[in-house]
Amino acid sequence: MLGHTTDLFGMLLKHFRKHRHVTQQQLAEALGVHRNTIGRWEEGSYLPESRTLVLDLARCLQLNEQETRQLLDASLLAPLPIWSVPYPRNPFFTGREELLSTIHTNLGRGQNSAFTRSYALYGLGGIGKTQLALEYAYRYAVEYTMICWIQAETLEQIQSSLLRDAQQVDLPMDADTDQQRSVRALQQWLEKHDQWLLIWDNLEDLDLLARFLPAVRQGALLITTRRQVLGTISQGIELAPLEEAMQLLLRRTKMLHTGGPNEMTCFLATTMPAEYAAAAELIALLGRLPLALDQAGAYIEETGCGLGGYLHRYQQHRLQLLDLRGTSGGNHPQSVATTFWLASERIGQQQNAAADLLHICAFLSADAIPEELFERGSAYFGPTLSSLGADPLRFDQVITVLRNLSLLQRQPETRTLSIHRLVQVVLLEHMHEAEQAVWLERILAALNALFPEVVPDTWKQCERLLPHVLACVSVFPAHASNHALAEMMQKAADYLRAQAQYVQAEPLYQRALSIWQHMVTSPPPQVAASLNKLANLYYDQGKYEQAESLYIRALDIREYALGEEHPEVATSLNNLAILFTEQEKYEMAEPLFQQALSTWERAWGPDHPHVAASLTNLALLCYHQGKYEQAEQYSQRALSIQERVLGPEHPDVNHALNSLADIYMRQGKYEHAEPLYQRALQIWIQALGSEHPLLAQALHGLANLSVEQRNEKQAKVLYQQALSLREREFGNQHIETAHILHDLQRLA
Structure with a gap:
């Protein structure tokens, strides 16, 4: 034998x-x-x-x-390990290969210390911690003499699991043996044997682990927990949403054979594009959460509704579907909705402040939630959170409560928080309308207070807050109408317009205008200002007829409400004059420019930035009329005011710089024009980055200058750079794009 x-x-x-x-x-x-x-x-x-x-x-x-x-x-050396894993292997387990390798390395025999032979998987409920531990147990079973699975959520579950494990190793026990003696007998057995693996699943209280571990450890511990803080118990890793979400969903719906090659996913994308697109959208909505993907797959399998059908149903009935676990819940019988709702209820029982902060995060963008929103805006968030801004230690304590259940993640390097989108969905869907209204009012007040005036120096802060403004605004009912909401939408739209994101800005401006127009208490100047902002947006996009109509409406309102000598009336006059200049209606533009300039000089004095802007506009008008000497005088005066008041590197200086450079070039003063174009280009790059469409203005000017200097090779490169920036933002039908394309084609 x-x-x-x-x-x-x-x-x-x-x-x-x-x-x-x-x-x-x-x-x-x-x-x-x-x-x-x-x-x-x-x-x-x-x-x-x-x-x-x-x-x-x-x-x-x-x-x-x-x-x-x-x-x-x-080899006759392969006895089956003592086995108390209560679940079958998951046939749909997908991905996480690097994590399995990491666990194996950390639990291997080559690790000497007790600390390194323990490893923890932590993260949000439903993220796949138990499934990963289960797959590890089956995959590496041959390397262990015993694998015991301990249900570790409560003391009673731990004791029950350990008693079952004691029976697995045939420890001498009789009917009179009490639980404590049985557990101690198991501990002694573990101290005398090696190559065992204890899996502590869903550990909530770290003290219980220390209480039941053997004094001498010759085996390994694998822990799953929602706690992000493990202390000296174990090292570990936080599980992220599943990268291989598409493969899991397709396998779970039986569209992709279990264990089949990943190339089949690409094949399905080609042969079933509609279903594949629905799967991709569904994965994004479910935030790549394995439990949610499994739950969706179970529903699709049971009902036969298909991915497209499930997606449509989910968009209409989010909470109901998130609460349907399916008939084969396996080792996670609780649904997504139940998992997250019970966790939030537990937070509410532990600390009201943590529950309130979690509710606030439900209304914001899921990622990169700035901590300063709670530090500087805490006064708006109600009595339980009002002191957070002045007490950073209490803020830390609140965050700790939420991290213990992995309901929030904290990124100290960026001072931001993040929350899974399905946690947000469950929280929002469980709130009644009146409760949502209270939170929306508070959050909106805080965002309004923190969102700065949109100028280049504040763009970074605007960018940091913008996603949360947009998320909050999207939750407001379509019929919602209040001043704070309109103000917030206009601020967000102002920033989007400054970044040339016109498509995103337009609906915000339109909704804000609708609110101002329909509120009886709206002051007429505010309605005019809103009209003016939307008109500016249309002007930027070359929609001149729409812009003119709104400019005239704003002018009529301001003249009636404020009087003809008010500075805001001058703003409307100036905007109309700029539009007429662009349309080559010079005889209509000049008196409006002159009237606006006189009004601003009387109101603010001769050295105000508005006066400089008006002078720059007059210089442009004279340039188009061929009055170059007069244009040069206007432009030099404007540049002097802006440099003195704003500083030589301020982006608003560029309008005067480009204007003066154009005038010099038209007069053949190339040596004066080039340094002005270059200076404007560098200021914009420094302030806006190298991809902003405003750079096209200076690049276009430099290209025209290169043509005049007979350097057609350099001109072509500059035209192409300017054209690329304009086309990316405006498309190839915009008038600014057409100007550059026309000049480029002249070189051919």
């Missing part, structure tokens, strides 16, 4: 070695034995002396799970 076994082992070893193209010498060196030892094993002279040696052979030959099991079976 032994001879037959050694022959079988030898044949298997030789087959695996040759299949991997490994020589006996190479295998011997990797294993740290003599080459003759490998030869005698393969001849069937004798077997390896230990199970560990067989596993080392498997590792050196990079055998898979099945091959390793075959080699162990043939």
